[in-house]
Amino acid sequence: MAKLLRLVLLNLLLAAQSVMPNYVRIVWTYDENAWINVDPFTSTGINVRVGYLYIESPVKFSVYVTYSVTDISGMNPVPVRLTSVTLGNKSISMNPSYPTPVNNKFLSGMLYLGLLFIEPIKIDDFRLTLTFNFSAL
Secondary structure: OHHHHHHHHHHHHHHHHHHOOOOOEEEEEOOOOOOOOOOOOOOOEEEEEEEEEEEEOOOOEEEEEEEEEEOOOOOOEOOEEEEEEEEOOEEOEOOOOOOEEEOOOEEEEEEEEEEEEOOOOOOOOOEEEEEEEEEEO
8 A cells, every 4th residue: 555655646746747837037136227338449349247147947957048239229230249148157058059058957146248349339328138048958
């Protein structure tokens, strides 16, 4: 009877795990009022710290980042390229074909973005939109 009960409990546990939803929890701490001062006429490439980021999931996952750079209206592209995304000491892929694996179920650290100014920009502000894409391993 005890073996049967253990088997039933094990099967229930496995069934519960198979229907439990996967999720990703993200905590981003940053100063909303902080400005990143850049002189695009003298800076061709910079590395910008944009706060502390913590990402966790109940399962191992992989992640990659896509981005867009526009003016504040979101309508016009700006000649700025994102060259790197680093979280703590881990480089995050920007290639959907080769996402960064996260085997310990979490990533954390300061978020650094590498920016490259393709040509001098003629606006005061621009919008950089990052999209983090996750998949379970």
